[in-house]
Amino acid sequence: MTQSLLTEAQRQKLDASSDELFYAQPRFVQHLDGAFRSRLTQLYRERLKPGSAVLDLMGSWVSHLPEELSFGEVIGHGLNGQELAANPRLSRHFVQNLNVNQQLPLEDRCLDAVLIVAGWQYLQQPEAVAAELKRVLRGGGQLIVAFSNRMFAQKAPQVWLDGSDRDHLDYVAKVLAHGGWLIEAVIAEDTKPEGPLGWLGGKGDPFFAVVAQRP
Numbered sequence: 001m002t003q004s005l006l007t008e009a010q011r012q013k014l015d016a017s018s019d020e021l022f023y024a025q026p027r028f029v030q031h032l033d034g035a036f037r038s039r040l041t042q043l044y045r046e047r048l049k050p051g052s053a054v055l056d057l058m059g060s061w062v063s064h065l066p067e068e069l070s071f072g073e074v075i076g077h078g079l080n081g082q083e084l085a086a087n088p089r090l091s092r093h094f095v096q097n098l099n100v101n102q103q104l105p106l107e108d109r110c111l112d113a114v115l116i117v118a119g120w121q122y123l124q125q126p127e128a129v130a131a132e133l134k135r136v137l138r139g140g141g142q143l144i145v146a147f148s149n150r151m152f153a154q155k156a157p158q159v160w161l162d163g164s165d166r167d168h169l170d171y172v173a174k175v176l177a178h179g180g181w182l183i184e185a186v187i188a189e190d191t192k193p194e195g196p197l198g199w200l201g202g203k204g205d206p207f208f209a210v211v212a213q214r215p
């Protein structure tokens with residue numbers, strides 16, 4: 001039985017229409033800038049092991065994985081089948097609304113890592129999703145939740161809208177710790193664009209991540 005941390009009011013979104021409708025049209029865009037994506041790929045390079053089985057949860061047509069790393073399997077998940085079908089890193093994928101059904105069509109302990117990029121902010125039942133991710137990960141498996149300071153505000157639950165960047169990190173870590181995960185790292189960093197913008201002191205999308213381990 002999953003314990004609730006959020007109130008019903010904190011789970012509500014401004015746009016209560018179905019998420020499938022919102023994601024019905026594919027968006028072949030980058031949701032995060034190059035500086036953020038480089039930092040994320042570097043984190044994956046440091047944390048993910050070659051040959052492992054990975055789930056890219058709440059994914060799209062890009063997975064941000066290091067090109068030189070090959071995996072046993074990369075399973076994709078999201079709400080738009082066309083985006084997922086166009087993602088060259090995925091071995092297979094499935095489409096499922098996690099705000100309606102949190103049970104994943106995956107065996108117990110079949111994965112080594114789960115990645116969520118710019119996705120947690122749309123979860124209305126994060127406790128149940130976290131419990132399910134614990135089920136499908138092997139002992140010692142990693143969950144990497146990364147995000148920046150942007151969102152589709154109408155689709156983010158109130159708990160996310162109410163919080164600052166720091167609150168978002170605390171919130172993700174709190175849900176995971178409460179669900180029995182070991183928090184390995186909480187990362188909050190500025191990023192720097194490549195080239196002239198970076199040399200002139202310009203900033204990229206800020207990088208936030210929580211890395212947790214399944215005990």
Ligand SMILES: C[S@@+](CC[C@H](N)C(=O)[O-])C[C@H]1O[C@@H](n2cnc3c(N)ncnc32)[C@H](O)[C@@H]1O
Nearest residue numbers: 019031058059060078079097098099117118122
């Ligand atoms: C901002 S995009 C990020 C996509 C991808 N992770 C990336 O880095 O480009 C948010 C993603 O969350 C997924 N998503 C949003 N709401 C969802 C829901 N209720 N159930 C499952 N996936 C959802 C969508 O598939 C969408 O692609």
